[in-house]
Amino acid sequence: MIRGTRIQLQTPKAEQGFAMWQLASDSGVLEPNSSYAYLMFAKFFAETCVLAVEEGIPIGFVTGFIPPGSPQTLFVWQIGVSAAHRGKGIGKHMLRELLRRLESKSVCYLEATVTMSNDASKALFTSLANEYSARYQINECFSAEMFPEGGHEAEWTYRVGPIPIQS
Ligand SMILES: CC(C)(COP(=O)(O)OP(=O)(O)OC[C@H]1O[C@@H](n2cnc3c(N)ncnc32)[C@H](O)[C@@H]1OP(=O)(O)O)[C@@H](O)C(=O)NCCC(=O)NCCS
Numbered sequence: 001m002i003r004g005t006r007i008q009l010q011t012p013k014a015e016q017g018f019a020m021w022q023l024a025s026d027s028g029v030l031e032p033n034s035s036y037a038y039l040m041f042a043k044f045f046a047e048t049c050v051l052a053v054e055e056g057i058p059i060g061f062v063t064g065f066i067p068p069g070s071p072q073t074l075f076v077w078q079i080g081v082s083a084a085h086r087g088k089g090i091g092k093h094m095l096r097e098l099l100r101r102l103e104s105k106s107v108c109y110l111e112a113t114v115t116m117s118n119d120a121s122k123a124l125f126t127s128l129a130n131e132y133s134a135r136y137q138i139n140e141c142f143s144a145e146m147f148p149e150g151g152h153e154a155e156w157t158y159r160v161g162p163i164p165i166q167s
Helices: 014-026 035-044 090-101 119-131
Strands: 007-010 050-054 057-065 073-081 109-114 136-142 155-160
Touching: 007 090, 014 035, 014 050, 014 057, 014 073, 035 057, 050 090, 057 090, 073 090, 090 119, 109 119, 119 136, 119 155
Parallel strands: 073 109
Antiparallel strands: 007 050, 050 057, 057 073, 109 155, 136 155
16 A cells, blocks of 8 residues: 555456556556566566556556576666556555565565657656665667667666665
């Protein structure tokens, strides 16, 4: 539960993959992926995913995983908050929840790729870094030319850490 609200941060169950797909599809910003992808995350990567629920209604989600070969890193594949709930700290609460949950696994870096036109996303990750007094590095992950469909912006990796997590 986020203090002072009725919002619960849950580890998704497989059947809640649908809710994450719906939030991503409705976001107007996130690339729509197949419903299968969200079901797969909810079933096989639940520990590195969060669903934010207010009075039974899903209002935010994170899909993430720990990359093979980088066991101290949480890679955030997608994060989204429903339009009506943005700017209230829910995005940061979900990321903090994941970092707290993964502390026992010595996860102390957070990575995500963002496009340079996405101000909210850039602000989210830099704000998190500032909160933990952690460094962050920005490197190109996928250049625009790597996307076969054309018209796609480059994706830049924000790598935050090491993050000194305190339970
Ligand atoms: C990105 C997103 C998940 C952020 O979630 P949120 O709950 O609105 O973010 P928060 O309220 O936790 O804000 C986190 C920080 O970002 C800042 N921020 C949030 N939205 C912002 C915006 N539109 N422009 C500039 N800064 C913004 C906040 O001020 C806060 O910084 P602070 O704590 O230092 O003041 C949300 O805007 C969203 O769902 N966007 C559409 C999907 C998307 O772009 N996902 C990211 C793809 S990588």
